[in-house]
Amino acid sequence: MYIHVLQLQQAVDALVAWANEWQLSISVNKCCVLNVGKVTYSTCFSIDCLSVPAVESARDLGVIVSRDLSPSLHRSNIVAKAHKRTAAIYRAFRSSNADLLIRAYLTYVRPLVEHDSVIWSPYTVKDIEVIETVQRRFTKRLPKFSALPYTERLKRLNLY
DSSP states (O other), X not given: OHHHHHHXXXXXXHHHHHHXXXXXXXXXXXXXXXXXXXXXXXXXXXXXXXXXXXXXXXXXXXXXEETTOOTHHXXXXXXXXXXXXXXXXXXXXXXXXXXXXXXXXXXXXXXXXXXXXXXXXXXXXXXXXXHHHHHHHHHHTSTTTTTSOHHHHHHHHTOX
């Protein structure tokens, strides 16, 4: 095990040397070590004599990756942001025009929920239902749509 850690540190050192040669800086405070799996290895890596912290989860290209590779942490983060954006839409638009509100939803909220969904693809019923609550709650607050069942709201608003 120790040999692998030594090899990884040598690879990091080679990367730092290459970056210095090309006058590129590596931001150590944006680097971290993420152990994936149930077994935690005590790894101590350093970049330019500064230690790299070990973390339980990390953001990579906008997707939060946890040590168990579960999408639940990422899902809960984007659902919270989506609910905040839908609330901001209702605060910002005083209109009762459902078409305008749906256009704002499709522009500001839907891309947030769908971003990189191929990577973190929700596969459990629980994850799918929690994501669906964003659209369910938004359409329920639309004028003249609150009494309709969810499937009927989707049909009338031409949403999927």
